[in-house]
Amino acid sequence: MAHIYEYKPPHKLTALHIRRGLHPMNVHQDVVNRITIPPTEDRDASFQYSAEKLTTSAITQIYHYMIEGGLDYGLLTTGETIVFLKIDWEDPETLFYHVAEPKAEALAHPEHSDLCTAVAQYLAFTLIALNSLEGQHGQEERQNAMGILDT
Known part of the structure; x- marks a missing residue:
């Protein structure tokens, strides 16, 4: 398996949720064990x-599957x-990410719109993932990673 x-349906996890909710963070500290929950009157906060909670919930599910499967790569899509x-197995507590919005990117770069399509981005990602299959992560490495992760 490459990745x-x-x-997730776009009406449950919107592009705005992803853009606002996905940023460098310590998920356990910043989301799971958050000390305060903002009042509903403070709409922005x-x-x-909500964006952080929804986005990290979805990402955590995939991250868990990646660790269990010993895979370097995974992806989440809403269709939009x-x-x-990507997991760096030297530091499995760090998950790298790239957010792509193919429609907006194609409109922003009309001279290279063919490279911005979802198909082109999936293809490039899959080729990178296939290239990483040489260094499979065995059961011991996966168990070590699970042992150091907060659960």
């Missing part, structure tokens, strides 16, 4: 909180937005 793939994911 894990997860689909409340939306930020794609989040490409």
Whole structure:
């Protein structure tokens, strides 16, 4: 298997949720064990909180599958937005990501719109993932990674 793939409906996880909710963070500290929840009257802070919670929930599910499967790559898509994911097995607590919005990117770069399409981005990502299959991560490495991760 080259990578894990997860689909979430765009009415449940919007592009705005992903853009606002996905940023460098310590998920356990900043989301799971968050000390305060913003009041609903503070609409911006409340939306930020919801975006972080929804996005990290979806990403965590895929991350878990990647660790269990010993895979370097995974992706989350809503059909409108794609989040490409990569684990560095030297530091499995760090998950790298790239957010792509193919439609907006194609419109922003009409001279290279063919390279911005979802198909082109999936193809490039899959080729990179296939190239990484040489260094499979065995059961011991996966168990070591699971042992150091907060659960």
